Amino acid sequence: MTMTDNQVQLTDINEELKRLWDSELGENKIRASLFNLVLYVQKTERTEHYNTLIKSVVSKFPCRVILVISDESSTQEYLKTKVSSETIGQGEFQIFCELIQIEVAGKLIERVPFIILPQILPDLPVYLLWTQDPATESTILPHLEPLADRIIFDSESTSNLQAYSKTVLSLMQRFHCKIGDLNWSALSGWRKIFTQVFDSEDSFQSLVQSNLMRINYNKFGGKFYKHTEIEAAYLQAWLASRLNWKFQTFEINEGNVRLTYKRPTHEVIVLLTPQEDEGQPPGAILSIEIESLKDKGLYTFKRHPETRQVFIQYSEKDHCNLPYCTLLSGISEGQEIVEEIFYPSGGKHYLEMLTSLSNTPWRN
């Protein structure tokens, strides 16, 4: 990455980007952007995590990145602007991408929408990654929303999943643009596996008649994650919504969550259990067991500790199928945002999953 050492004036951003482009101009370089990616980030230790996300996107797709880091806790008032470039690709053709970083504090935060607006490349989609809890009052988001083709939320930012779900559901009604969610994207591999495993009438009936589900997830959050239970919470809520489970109770005890749901014929118990595994991604689902009333069936899904494979086994009271394994797709770090941008998943299933969560008094 090439970055100017000094800050640049807002008015000089384009001039400075041009200077960077000219200085890097080679015969086979192309200045290209597929879209605008705007990130609105609070200045915290998690800011670094978003830099990893940016790199992940830029390394795959050229885009103009506008990173806004706001510091609401600062007693000072400042506005600092930097520009940098990233050259991606090797060999014959290289792509020159532009990054604009805006650090802002104090009352100047109010000006963010006005600062961003002239920096957006026209005629290209605008994806806004909003990393604050949307349930928290924001004066900025309503101004940015009309610019965005899609707003992607990060539920890691919330301490109240129920309030988060209700807010996002309400924003889905109010906002003209589509809404995405990084954790929902991160779950896409598991959703695909469930769809495949239960893709016959017979196996699906086993799932319909399940009465106990144990989900073990990685509580190791590393530097950047505090709410590692979210993927597991999303998975069970998705199943609850697909299978029409009616929420009954919620208990939490030292991180162990016990939910009960009602079915017309029986009760379903869901247990979310944290386990520490530094070798696995934060919040990753490590294993799932599903007990079914149908033939006393038991499904076991176990994620391989080192690879992307998931071992799957089904057994009944009087027989046991051979285990097999399949791949968990789309889970590399930073991949969630690429998935959200190009394969948006915030459709009916997401909406109904949120509806299910919004009925659960979930507190972290």
Place this chain on the structure above:
Amino acid sequence: MQEHSHPFPDITTISFDKNKGSTFQNPLAEDESSSKVVDPCIVVIFGATGDLTARKLFPALYNLQREGQLPNHFACVGFARRQKSNEQFRQEMHDAINEFSRVKPIDENLWDTFMNNVFYHSSNFDDEKGYESLKALLENLDKQLGTAGNRVFYLSTQPSFFPDIIEKLGQHKLIYDTNKTKDKWSRIIIEKPFGHDYNSGVELQQFVIKHLAESQIYRIDHYLGKETVQNLLVFRFANSLFESFWNNHYIDHVQITVGEEIGIGTRGAFFEEAGILRDIVQNHMMQLLSLTAMEPPSSLNGDAIRDEKVKVLQALRPIDLANFSKYIVRGQYAPGFIDGQSVIGYREEGNVNPESSIETFTAMKLYIDNWRWAGVPFYLRAGKRLPKRATEIAVIFKKVPGILFSQGNQKNEHNVLVIRIQPDEGISLKINCKVPGPSSPIQPVKMDFRYGSYFGLTPPEAYERLICDCMLGDGTLFARGDEVLTSWKWITPVLNRWHESKPNDFPNYQSGTWGPKAADELLAQDNRAWRII
């Protein structure tokens, strides 16, 4: 607490018809095409020791597995004449993937799992017992691996074996009658060429439909699996800008080139039977032509698209045999230079007749006699040992009336839209611009979109997409019977004419050049020239 309200009926009220099998609507599946679920199945590859299996089919299956697109219950059985064990075959396929996969090196963990579902079955293609034991093996795998009786038979053999294999598969009930069997499916992928002329194509088609329904037949043309070929539909029908100019009012002519710098290599025996017309033009180029010229389909449904493609082929004006040389030329490469290295001529290649009259190059002028394309010539050229590998479609627009910018040395050129299929996939548009300064000279410039630059991901190989589509039962990217036969119908009179009159100037172009002089004259007679690629 607010009660959770569901927009869906309770799952217990959804009735499942036990007889419907694959019509089960999985409530866990989302609507998007990306989440289509492939049924459990076994892929049986006939000709499993051949080049195509090693270079394309197994790397494709491995990459499908790597990307989680194969079903959880899956197996692949290699069927070929040579004796070998499962272990030997697995090792050979492991090495092939390591050499030819688009993603290297092989992921050993993944392979360890994948190889357990790979088997080898040795038999002659006409041996009854071989099919009996194949049936037993497949049924056994169904029980062990839960592959549910679903089958894809991939015929990657010489075309002469197709009838035998299809007949034997039918006799041993390995092909299911679609009217009677609803809970499982069997499909056949047939490699090109589908026949060697119109009559043999009809004969093969009549034979095949005795054993299979059209919906079970997947005639593969790997060009259709290429991302850039599929993008042709998107480019044309998702952009109002171009579609409004896509007709004889604005387009002067179209040039389609499929050039290769390689010679025929080890395919001498095959090429002596085929020639470039059968090998490239009848299938790949006709697909490119029909996708370029077709009308918008009524939907993206496979049959709707193929209906429109067939209409283009039906509208092709038959070659004027009285003025044959004004419409089509042929060539054969002589020794020459490729990448600065000297290369031998066609007649010196292995398994080639030293007096061969087989064409390694052809160029032609076609007309599509319909409302949209009346009077617009389509120039096609395909050849081996050309200066570079390039497949592209160039749409040359008519010039503006020469009133304003036609003085002096003005370069007021045609606008040219180029769709590059391979390599360096992309789209470019040549436009005329004013050179800065007090006078107003005009300079053509190029706006260039490079697929690889914008979408940096390694695109899937054509075979990955096509095998996956076949497992999904989606025939959109496969050629339909009438499509193939209509193409043969146009090509066959040319083949016959060439067969009757042997060329007396072969070899007539040096390797490393753009074909014989006659190819240039073909356009020069119309005051046009081939684009320099």
